[in-house]
Amino acid sequence: MQLIETVSYQSAAPQVPSQLADVRADPQAFLAIHALVKAQTSLHFLRTAFVVLSDFGCVSHLDKVTEASRQKRIRPGNFTRMGPHTIATYLATAFQIHGPAFALVGNKNEHFPQACQIANSLLQSSIVDIVCLVMSSPSECTINLYRSEDK
Amino acid sequence: MHKSGSEKVYVANPEVVTVLGSGESFWNALCRGDSGLSTAAEAFPNWFPGDTRYVGALTLTEEPTRFEQILDRVFERIDPKLFFSVEKIYIATSLGDLIGPYAGKPQRPIQKQLEQLDPKLSAKTMIVSSACSSGSDALSLGFLALKSGAADSALVIAADSLCPAKLAHHIALGTQSPGRCRPFDPGRDGTSFSEGGASLLLATAKGLSKLGCEPIVEVTGVGFSCDGYDITAPDPSGRWAAAAITHALPKNPGSIYVNAHGTGTLLNDQAEAKALQSALDLSRCWVSSTKGAIGHSLGATGLVEAIVAILSLARGKIPGTTGNREADSSLSLQIVRAGNALNQQVDQSLSVTFGFGGVNSAAFFQRI
Numbered sequence: 001m002q003l004i005e006t007v008s009y010q011s012a013a014p015q016v017p018s019q020l021a022d023v024r025a026d027p028q029a030f031l032a033i034h035a036l037v038k039a040q041t042s043l044h045f046l047r048t049a050f051v052v053l054s055d056f057g058c059v060s061h062l063d064k065v066t067e068a069s070r071q072k073r074i075r076p077g078n079f080t081r082m083g084p085h086t087i088a089t090y091l092a093t094a095f096q097i098h099g100p101a102f103a104l105v106g107n108k109n110e111h112f113p114q115a116c117q118i119a120n121s122l123l124q125s126s127i128v129d130i131v132c133l134v135m136s137s138p139s140e141c142t143i144n145l146y147r148s149e150d151k
Numbered sequence: 152m153h154k155s156g157s158e159k160v161y162v163a164n165p166e167v168v169t170v171l172g173s174g175e176s177f178w179n180a181l182c183r184g185d186s187g188l189s190t191a192a193e194a195f196p197n198w199f200p201g202d203t204r205y206v207g208a209l210t211l212t213e214e215p216t217r218f219e220q221i222l223d224r225v226f227e228r229i230d231p232k233l234f235f236s237v238e239k240i241y242i243a244t245s246l247g248d249l250i251g252p253y254a255g256k257p258q259r260p261i262q263k264q265l266e267q268l269d270p271k272l273s274a275k276t277m278i279v280s281s282a283c284s285s286g287s288d289a290l291s292l293g294f295l296a297l298k299s300g301a302a303d304s305a306l307v308i309a310a311d312s313l314c315p316a317k318l319a320h321h322i323a324l325g326t327q328s329p330g331r332c333r334p335f336d337p338g339r340d341g342t343s344f345s346e347g348g349a350s351l352l353l354a355t356a357k358g359l360s361k362l363g364c365e366p367i368v369e370v371t372g373v374g375f376s377c378d379g380y381d382i383t384a385p386d387p388s389g390r391w392a393a394a395a396i397t398h399a400l401p402k403n404p405g406s407i408y409v410n411a412h413g414t415g416t417l418l419n420d421q422a423e424a425k426a427l428q429s430a431l432d433l434s435r436c437w438v439s440s441t442k443g444a445i446g447h448s449l450g451a452t453g454l455v456e457a458i459v460a461i462l463s464l465a466r467g468k469i470p471g472t473t474g475n476r477e478a479d480s481s482l483s484l485q486i487v488r489a490g491n492a493l494n495q496q497v498d499q500s501l502s503v504t505f506g507f508g509g510v511n512s513a514a515f516f517q518r519i
Contacts, residue, residue: 022382046376046394056256057280066254069316072198079320080383080507082255083245085281089508092379098391101377101510102281102288105258114277121295127374127398 001120001146004130008142009035019094024077026058029090031141032134036091039132041145045098047129049122050088052103053115054136057084087136099128108135116146123148158355160297161366161519165458166228168221168310169347169445170207173228178462181470182492186444188331188343191318198315204322205331207345207446208313215251217312217346218244219260225310225348226264233352234268236362238302240276243289243309245450249316257311280450282506283412284375285309286349287453290514291373293353303358309454310348317449318344324383326416332447333474334413334440335420335486342414343474345446349454351461367465368516371499374398378509384418385505389426392511396430396503399513405498406435408469410460412505413440414447415474419505424482426511427503437495439487443474453504453512460500461516467496 014030016023017037032052056062061082068075080086084103092101100122104115112135119131123146133144167173170187171180180187187207191199194208211220234240247257258278265272279289286309293305321327321344328341352364359366374395378386385392409431412423427433441459448455463469470492478486487493504512 024382050377056258062255065320066249069249069254069314069319072316072319074316074320074323076320076323080324083280083282083507085506085510086382086508088281089377089379089382089510092377092509093382096379098376098379098394100288100375101508102279102284102375105278105280110273111277114275117296117301118277118292121292121299121301124299125295127295 001123002149003144004147005039005041005145006142007035007038008140010140012139017094025081025090026061028058028136028138029087032087032091032136033094035141035143039145043095043097043130045096047099048097049100049128049131050091050134051115051119051131052084052087052134052136053106053108053111054084054103055107058082058086059138087134119146158297160294160353160355160370161359162368162370162461163352163354163359163364163366165351165461167349167455167458168224169455170209170345171445181441181444182468184471184473184490186473188446195315204327204329205343206313206318207343209346217314218247218253218257221312221346221348222260222264222310225308225350229350233306234272237304237306238275239293239296239305241279241289241293241305241307242276243279243285243450243454245280245282245285245311248312248314250314281510282508283449284453284504284506284510284512285450287457287502287504287512287514288375290454290457291375291512294370294373297353297355304354304362306352307454308350309451311346311448311450313344313346328415331474332415332443334415334442334472335479335482335484336475336477337479339415339417339420341416342442343446345448347448347455348451349458351458366519368461369519370514371401371517372399372515374513376511380509383507385422385509387422389422389429392422392426392505393429395511396426396513399515401499401515408460408463408497408500409436409438410456410502411438411440412503413442415442420482424484428483433485436485437469437487438484439470439472441470443472457502457514460502464497464500464516464518467494468492469495
């Protein structure tokens with residue numbers, strides 16, 4: 001597996017990216033879209049995977065929903081957009097990519113080798129040609145783009 | 152894709168925790184056409200007094216720690232030696248509980264559970280989260296790890312809870328049926344959310360030999376995709392779901408049992424039928440959904456239903472679609488209706504799972 005590009009974006013309060021019609025995403029999804037906009041690598045619509053690695057997923061939405069739930073209130077808009085995988089699915093929607101999109105829950109330092117192994121398995125199995133490994137936190141997103149050694 | 156891999160990947164030791172029980176009693180109840188669903192009022196009297204919509208709730212002691220208790224039950228059914236002997240562990244979950252000490256952070260009780268067994272286990276464990284596709288995605292990642300030669304054995308585990316706050320959110324979204332889940336029925340009006348878990352071992356022949364486990368079926372392919380269409384609704388054309396199924400499809404498919412995602416929502420069943428029509432020769436497929444019997448167990452549902460597809464193949468029986476009163480003719484599927492299981496030995500089985508955000512997963516199994 002070969003690292004072809006790394007892009008990152010930092011902001012405590014990211015703006016809504018112009019690529020999104022649905023503006024109700026968690027700010028971490030906004031960060032990821034802003035980061036990927038900076039990438040030079042062209043992404044095939046079906047042969048690109050988004051693999052998110054995140055400690056707690058979409059923390060802002062998650063906190064709103066759990067706080068509301070404690071008071072027996074509901075926040076359906078935040079609820080549907082708080083899973084860590086929504087960072088991947090918003091990327092898929094914004095860039096019209098239809099390959100695998102899922103999240104791994106873990107610490108960037110501790111679980112990075114395992115996330116790389118998963119990226120490598122996706123590439124070796126030829127399910128995709130490019131894996132975007134999205135390392136997401138509330139104020140920063142770094143995306144490593146990988147392809148197979150033999151491509 | 153994976154088809155180029157040389158090592159065959161087998162399934163052993165499948166276990167489920169569902170509202171219809173576990174082990175043989177689960178399988179027998181499912182094949183009789185029983186349902187483990189109850190009313191929301193019976194399940195959560197403090198949150199939903201008098202509420203007659205049907206949900207699937209396990210009998211648990213304290214509501215704020217439902218996820219932790221379900222995880223305990225799932226772990227109890229796994230041979231302890233497997234945790235130490237396997238090379239990889241994939242644990243699937245979605246959101247867990249929304250109230251209580253681990254609200255929105257199901258990874259914490261998972262880590263706690265693993266540390267109690269052995270602190271070193273976390274180094275080979277990965278938690279997979281992709282909403283309702285989490286369980287099937289964990290299975291797929293385990294399969295790919297073995298196919299790529301990264302491991303010879305992987306334990307795949309899934310668990311999720313239906314805390315009352317989560318049910319309240321789904322009711323507001325309109326995804327929960329006001330009555331009961333009726334998959335592929337013209338009168339369907341939503342799903343019945345539930346909770347539970349599952350586990351299985353994936354291993355190559357070498358891995359099986361090392362662990363002393365017997366295979367029951369082979370995994371022949373997996374596929375996943377994302378609609379990139381809407382954060383809650385599926386792409387109505389079903390084309391990306393079809394792409395995931397096509398990816399997983401064996402070269403020479405025979406007769407197939409499809410354990411459908413079959414949530415019983417209007418949109419899901421329509422999009423899923425289109426995906427199946429596009430990817431498969433439906434004249435050789437029997438389709439059923441088990442959500443009317445065991446509910447939609449959220450992040451666990453993909454692995455629970457993969458095990459139904461596995462057991463169906465291994466035992467030559469296709470469970471019926473509990474809750475279905477009439478097959479929706481507009482869907483053009485050969486639905487196995489509610490009631491006793493169909494005695495039918497098929498060549499392969501397919502498990503299909505979709506999730507919020509438009510994530511789609513498929514896994515094919517073959518008799519050995």
